[in-house]
Amino acid sequence: MTRTGMRRRGRRLLTGVLISATLVLGAGLYWFQPWKLWQDDTVNEALPTVSTAPVPRPSATAPAAPASPSGPQVLAQGALISHEHSTTGTVKLIRLPDGSRTLRLEDLDTSSGPDLRLWLTDAPVKEGKDGWFVFDDGAHVSLGKLKGNKGDQNYEVPADVNLSDYTSVTIWCDRFNVSFGAAALRTT
Secondary structure (H helix, E strand, C coil): CCHHHHHHHHHHHHHHHHHHHHHHHHHHHHHHCHHHHHCCCEEECCCCCCCCCCCCCCCCCCCCCCCCCCCCEEEEEEECEECCCCCEEEEEEEECCCCCEEEEEEEEECCCCCCEEEEEECCCCCCHHHHCCCCCCCCEEEEEECCCCEEEEEEEECCCCCHHHCCEEEEEECCCCEEEEEEECEEC
16 A cells, blocks of 8 residues: 555545544433533522412322311421532421422522423432432432522422322432432421
8 A cells, every 4th residue: 555545545534533532422411411510500489379280180199188168288307418519508398278289398508400290209318429329219209300400490380290209309310210319297
């Protein structure tokens, strides 16, 4: 092979390696989204006074509590503990005067991440690494995407959810199947 042929072959190989490395780097950045670790999204919602959605008739497994004319009532609450990422704040399960239920995060402070969800679960809350992966092992209900990684937020609890089936809340990273933080719900 001539010297010119070897140079062409070397350039093609280098071009192929560079293209492959760029594709792998792009896929890794899309998957891990590391920039989210330095981005904060603060949400400060007021406690709703009534549900914004119509309340369906209760099922046999989820009887509706009578509406309370005196205002919102805290049914259960707990303090968030850290798992995969440092997480603090308070979780409150609240019944509104119209009988609807809201899960409220107060003073939330955690890292942002890809595909974070808020789940009601039946799993026990465990400290440290032992608690990182337990929440998808049993029953859980997703209340939706986490609105922000800081502040006060409200999440509507569907009327057909039987609250006695769930004992904890987790901020769950659906992409990596890990808990950022969790709280055991204690009745008040």
